[in-house]
Amino acid sequence: MSIGRNQLASGAGIYTRLxxxxxxxxxxxxxxxxxxxxxxxxxxxxxxxxxxFSEDEQKLFELNDVAAFIWCGLKDMVPLGTxxxxxxxxxxxxxxARKSLSDALHQWLSNGLILPHSTKANLAFAACIGRxxxxxxxxDDQIGDFLRSLFVTVTAPTGGTTTAFKAYRxxxxxxxxxxDRRIFKCAMDQLAPTxxxxxxxxxxxxxxPHDLIFHAAAVTSGGNTMLISAPPGAGKSTLTIHLLxxxxxxxxxxxxxxxxxxxxxxxxxxxxLKSGAWAIIDRLRPDVKSxxxxxxxxxxxxxxxxxxxxxxxxxxxxxxxxxxxxVADCKPALTELDQLDTLKRIIDASFSTHGKLTADGFVALxxxxxxxxxxxxxxxxxxxxxxxxAGLRDGKx
Numbered sequence: 001m002s003i004g005r006n007q008l009a010s011g012a013g014i015y016t017r018l019x020x021x022x023x024x025x026x027x028x029x030x031x032x033x034x035x036x037x038x039x040x041x042x043x044x045x046x047x048x049x050x051x052x053f054s055e056d057e058q059k060l061f062e063l064n065d066v067a068a069f070i071w072c073g074l075k076d077m078v079p080l081g082t083x084x085x086x087x088x089x090x091x092x093x094x095x096x097a098r099k100s101l102s103d104a105l106h107q108w109l110s111n112g113l114i115l116p117h118s119t120k121a122n123l124a125f126a127a128c129i130g131r132x133x134x135x136x137x138x139x140d141d142q143i144g145d146f147l148r149s150l151f152v153t154v155t156a157p158t159g160g161t162t163t164a165f166k167a168y169r170x171x172x173x174x175x176x177x178x179x180d181r182r183i184f185k186c187a188m189d190q191l192a193p194t195x196x197x198x199x200x201x202x203x204x205x206x207x208x209p210h211d212l213i214f215h216a217a218a219v220t221s222g223g224n225t226m227l228i229s230a231p232p233g234a235g236k237s238t239l240t241i242h243l244l245x246x247x248x249x250x251x252x253x254x255x256x257x258x259x260x261x262x263x264x265x266x267x268x269x270x271x272x273l274k275s276g277a278w279a280i281i282d283r284l285r286p287d288v289k290s291x292x293x294x295x296x297x298x299x300x301x302x303x304x305x306x307x308x309x310x311x312x313x314x315x316x317x318x319x320x321x322x323x324x325x326x327v328a329d330c331k332p333a334l335t336e337l338d339q340l341d342t343l344k345r346i347i348d349a350s351f352s353t354h355g356k357l358t359a360d361g362f363v364a365l366x367x368x369x370x371x372x373x374x375x376x377x378x379x380x381x382x383x384x385x386x387x388x389x390a391g392l393r394d395g396k397x
Contacts, residue, residue, distance in 0.1 A: 035105065035114045037075055039180050043068070054113060056182045066092070070104045074114060080105075112175045112182040115168055125154040126161065127268055129203040130257060133161045139168040146192045146292065152250065152309040153268045163203070167191065192304065193296040196269060204255065204267050210360040212258040214350045218251035218266055218316075219243050221393050225316050227256060227264075227372075228389075229349050230324035235382060238277045239324070241305065242386040245284045248393070250309040251316070258350075260360050262367025263315035270304040278303065280382065320392060321346075321374040324385075332379040332388040342374040 040055035050068035052061040063071065066087065073083040080101065087097035108114040116139060123144035124137040135157045138144035147167060148154065167176045174191045176183055176198075186194045205213055216229040217240045226248075230236040237253045244250055252266035259265065273281065278288050291303040323337070323345050337345070343365055352361055375392070379385035 034116060035074055035080070035109070036077070036116075037071070037114050038112060038177065038182050040182075041113055043071055043075065052113070054111075057111065057113075066100045067104050070101060071108075106171075109170045110173070112170075112185050115166075115175065115177065115182075124157045125151075126157045127151050127154050129199050129267060130265070131208070132163055132203045134163045134165060134199075134203070135159070135161045137164070137166045139166075142188075143167050143169055143174060143191065146188075146294070147195060149292070149304040149306070150192055150196050150270060151268045152270050152307055165195075167195070187295070189293070189295045190297065192294045193302060197297065200255065200267070204257070209352070210260050210358060210364075212350050212352055212357070212361045212364055214256045214258055214264075214346060215254065216256045216321075216349070217253045218256055218264065218318075219248035220251055220316070221248045224319040224393060225251070225264075226320040226322060226389065226393065227318055228322050228324060229345070230326075231349075234324045234326045235277075236324060237271055237273055238280050239382050239385055239389075240271060241273075241281045241284060241307075242382045243389060244307060246386050246390050250307045258361075258364050258368055259315055260364050261315070262364055262371060263317055264368075265315055268309075271307060273303050273305055275301045275303075318368055318372045321369070321372050322389065322392070323374070323376050325376055325378045326380060327378050328380055330378055330380045332377060332381075332384045334388055334392065335376045335378075337374040337376060339369045339374075342369045345374075 038056070042053045042055070044051055044053065050063040050065065050071075052063055052071065053059075054061070069087065069090075070083055073086070078086075084097050084101050087100060088094055092100065105114065123139070123141065124135060125148060126133060126135045128134070136147055137157075138147055163179065165176060165178050166180070167174055169188070170185075172188060173185055174188050175185045176191075176195060183198060184194060214227070214229070216227040217236050218225060218227050219240060220226070228236055228239065240250070240253045250271070252269065253271040254269065255267050256264045257266070273288065275293075282288060285305060288303060288305060291305070293301050293303055296302055321342060322334075346365055346369070347357065352358065357365075377385060377388060379388070
C-alpha cells in the first residue's frame with residue numbers, strides 16, 4: 001500500500017475508531033520478530049478509508065494510515081525492522097515510528113488479530129480425541145506443561161494430522177488457534193480447562209452421531225472393565241484415584257463413548273480433581289499439593305493428576321456398571337440392578353450429538369447392559385467403597 005509522507009505524519013493514533021481496550025504496557029513483553037495476520041482477517045479500502053474486518057471477532061475496525069501501512073507490511077511478510085524504517089522514511093520520527101509499531105502490534109496481539117508465525121518444535125505433541133488425531137504446539141514451556149497435563153497418553157507429532165492447534169502467550173493471556181484460525185482467548189490459568197472443554201465439545205462429542213456419550217469413569221483390572229457413574233459432587237474422581245491405588249488401571253474419570261456394538265472407548269484425559277478433593281487424596285498422592293491450579297469456566301478450581309495408563313486402541317468390553325449414591329454416615333452397600341433399571345439410569349446420564357436417542361443408540365445400550373452386571377453402590381467414605389468395588393472385581397458379590 002502506498003501512503004504519502006503527509007498522511008503518515010498526521011496519524012494521531014492506531015485507530016481512528018477503536019472498539020478494543022488498550023493493554024497497559026506493564027502487562028506486555030516485546031513483540032516477537034515474526035508476526036503474521038491470522039487467517040480470517042481481511043483488509044480493504046472502503047471509500048478510501050482503510051478498514052479491517054475480523055471474521056472471528058465479527059468486528060469492523062477503521063484504521064488510520066499508519067496502522068494500515070503496518071498491517072499491509074505484516075501481510076506482505078516485511079520484517080518489523082524494515083517496517084519501522086519505512087515509517088521513518090515516510091515522515092515519522094524514530095521514536096514515533098517505534099511507538100506506533102509497538103502500539104499496533106500489542107493491540108493486535110492482545111486481540112488475536114496477529115500471532116507469532118511459529119512455535120518451538122520441541123514443545124509439540126500429539127494425542128487422539130476419540131477418533132480424531134490432533135497435534136498441539138505451545139509457545140513456551142509453561143503453556144506446554146499446562147496443555148500436556150490434560151492427557152494421560154501423548155505421542156510425538158508426525159505432521160500428518162489435519163487438526164493442528166497452537167497456543168500462544170500474549171501478555172497475561174493465552175490464545176489458541178486451530179488450523180491457524182483463532183478459536184479462543186483466555187487468562188493463562190484458564191487455558192487448560194478451556195482447551196479441554198473445547199476438545200470435548202468440538203471433537204469428542206461431534207465424532208460419530210450414532211455414538212452415545214455416557215458420563216462415567218472407567219477402570220480395568222484383570223481383563224475386566226468397570227464403569228462408575230455418578231451425579232456431580234458424588235466423589236467419582238476421588239473414588240477413581242482410590243481404585244487406582246488398589247490396583248485398578250485408569251481409563252477415564254468422566255466420559256465414555258458407547259459404540260453401536262455395545263463396546264466403549266475413552267478419551268485420553270487425565271483425572272480432574274476439584275479443590276475439595278485435594279486433601280482427601282493427599283495421603284495417596286502427596287504430589288497433588290505441588291500441581292498447578294487451573295480455573296474452569298464454571299468457576300471451579302481444578303488440578304490434573306498424572307496417572308499411569310495405557311489406553312487400549314481396540315474397543316473395550318464392559319463387565320460391570322456401578323452407579324454411585326453418596327449418603328452421609330452410611331456403610332457401603334451394593335445392590336444389583338435389573339437391565340431395565342440400568343437402561344433408564346444410563347439414559348439419564350447420557351446424551352448424543354444430535355440431542356436424541358436413535359435406534360442405533362438404543363441397540364448399543366441394549367447390548368452393553370446385556371453383557372454387564374449392574375449395581376448401585378451407596379457409600380459415604382471412599383476407602384470403604386473401594387473395598388466393596390475391589391470385591392466386586394474379585395467376584396465376591
